[in-house]
Amino acid sequence: xxxxxxxxxLLPVKIYSDETNELAEExxxxxxxxxxxxxxxxxxxxxxxxxGNAVLDVYRELVALHEAxxxxxxxxxxxNLYEYYEISKGHPFSVRKFIEDGLLNKINVKQExxxxxxxxxxxxxxxxxxxxxxxxxxxxxxTHLTLPxxxxx
Numbered sequence: 001x002x003x004x005x006x007x008x009x010l011l012p013v014k015i016y017s018d019e020t021n022e023l024a025e026e027x028x029x030x031x032x033x034x035x036x037x038x039x040x041x042x043x044x045x046x047x048x049x050x051x052g053n054a055v056l057d058v059y060r061e062l063v064a065l066h067e068a069x070x071x072x073x074x075x076x077x078x079x080n081l082y083e084y085y086e087i088s089k090g091h092p093f094s095v096r097k098f099i100e101d102g103l104l105n106k107i108n109v110k111q112e113x114x115x116x117x118x119x120x121x122x123x124x125x126x127x128x129x130x131x132x133x134x135x136x137x138x139x140x141x142x143t144h145l146t147l148p149x150x151x152x153x
Contacts, residue, residue, distance in 0.1 A: 021057060028061030032071045039075050044113070046077045048146040051098040059103040066107045073109040077140055083117035094119070 016023040031047070038045040049055070065071040083095045090097055096116045104114060115136055121129045 021061070024054070024057035024061045027058045028065060031058070031062060032065050035071055035073065035076055039072055042075075044075050044077050044140065046079070046140050048079045048081055049099050049103070050081050051095050056098075056102050062103060063106045073107045075113075076109050077113040077115065078104065078109060079115045079137060080117055081146070083119040085119050087119050089118070089120065 035045045066073060080095050080099055084093060087094050117133060
């Protein structure tokens with residue numbers, strides 16, 4: 001597991017090596033535990049997903065856990081954090097495509113629990129569409145886990 005560095009931090013901090021997959025494994029483990037805990041209670045787990053290499057490593061770990069029958073995504077709800085406007089759903093730079101190819105097409109999440117922004121909505125209908133998307137998020141009360149892009153500068 002990553003090392004603890006308490007010299008200047010006010011909160012415990014784990015530092016992970018760039019050469020290992022420890023961080024992705026740890027994040028996937030935390031997500032899997034949350035999903036399984038909610039499944040046992042008959043509740044949905046709500047995930048807000050993003051793109052990027054670090055996130056893709058987490059997606060790979062989640063898929064591996066699913067394939068090993070260690071995680072069931074049937075009660076998981078998924079939202080994406082953003083999408084590029086006027087880009088087709090199958091475009092290589094589409095956030096939707098990244099999330100579908102990296103995770104959603106490889107796990108058992110129910111289609112009705114997938115809420116990905118549609119960037120092809122005409123501009124004249126965008127306010128109505130985004131309000132409906134926001135209302136859908138509000139209807140599930142809160143997001144259990146948000147997986148934003150993690151990067152270093």
